[in-house]
Amino acid sequence: MADSKGGAMLLIRYGVNRKQACKNSLSKWRSVHHVYEGCVSGVSSEVEQQEGHWPRAKGVALLSFESMKDAQMWKDCIPEIKQQDWMDGPDMVLVPMRELPPPGKRYVQILELEFSQENYQRYMSEYVPATKDILHKSGASESVVASSAPVNLKGAWNPQSLIINFWSNEEEFHKAYTSEEYKPLKEMRQELALTTSCSFHLEDLFRSKGAC
Template identity: 35%
Template sequence: MSFAQVSHHVNHTCATQTTPRGSAANSRGHTPQQSPRTKTPGKDTSPFSSPRSSKGAMIIIRFNASYIQSFKNSMTKSRSIMRNYGGSLLGVGSKIYSIEGNWNPQKYCVGVLHFANRQQADLWYVSDPLIKQQDWLDGADFICVPLYTAAPLDKCVFEIMDLKMSNPKAFFEEYIPNTTDSMVAHGATPCVAATEEHSRIASDYRGLWEPGMVIVHCWPSLQAFRQSYDSEEYQYWKNFRQTCTCTECDVVVFQGETFPF
């Protein structure tokens, strides 16, 4: 299922049975007096709703934090090859904040690359003599996901969500339409909305990371992300996502650092 294939008939079953409106508590113990107003079923105008050509491909590299300097050195040495395939480094996160789930923030760093399309990303991956070594960075995790909005250069904070879906219908028809506008108002740019199918296609990239639904938002600052995530209006929908749409939710955020490249 892609974002473009989702119908617009709202399914209220899960919300009614699992998270009664007006009673969902947030992670800090606050219970909203009433649920946020839901959008009227109809045409979804969120950035993920309509068919559009891909704005490129994003490679996400997760590696052991002890190799952060080796990663930077490798990117510098390989920059000419990467540029030959239209690639660029968007940033590297040396300090990861685990917001939900099981990512160990002391264990991992993350690099984010951009390519014009998946084909160019594949060609770079198999052509770079340093990167294609199986023991590079002691076995880094690679995934490749499609960009549906170009990552803004002035928004260098990356939020990565890895979701194991149990009810994609509720996720697409309720969670997405009722949270996207608020996130955008707080400064987010939704960049990646990869279905589980995209993630399986990406599994030919090496590593132990087996993602489910991968979503990436770019933010202007860590503070902007935190204000959105902690906002009262988001607490109901966060609880809805966690209890009604997913069996596992990993959410991490980091400042994408740049360096002479």
């Protein structure tokens, strides 16, 4: 399990009816996050689906760590997580980050992609460079996560590839996502990959500047 220079992000996908339980559990073990150089980026339950099939009534918590190893050790040392009935069995996926999530950008887009090797090469050579320009002009912090090697730690969610972008607000995201400039690129991506796209506001769990 190789570490990236940007650290690692742990995604916890849980039933929205368990949001408060998730917040309580993460708050309770806040000190352990710091032991393993961790940070709770935030939680969300109001997820908007743009494409594909995001599971109904599922929210997301994002946790950042300095390494994949730290994230794994955090998960293994929290007693509650080991219990089968913890939050009714959420999904947990670990991915390397290219950079830390920007504290001032709290609107998140998750793209889950599944494609053949041939289509992946075209995606990387044609779609990614063109999309970078649009994201940059739109003010996004693009590809905080851009991983073709997510690691399933718990539950049934086992994505082939994940892209996670951070935006200042919902309006900026939708303006870029629905723009005429992005339309042909979106159509290209949909031809190349089975895609699920969803977005949500990331609630600062601790009501502080950095949420750590």
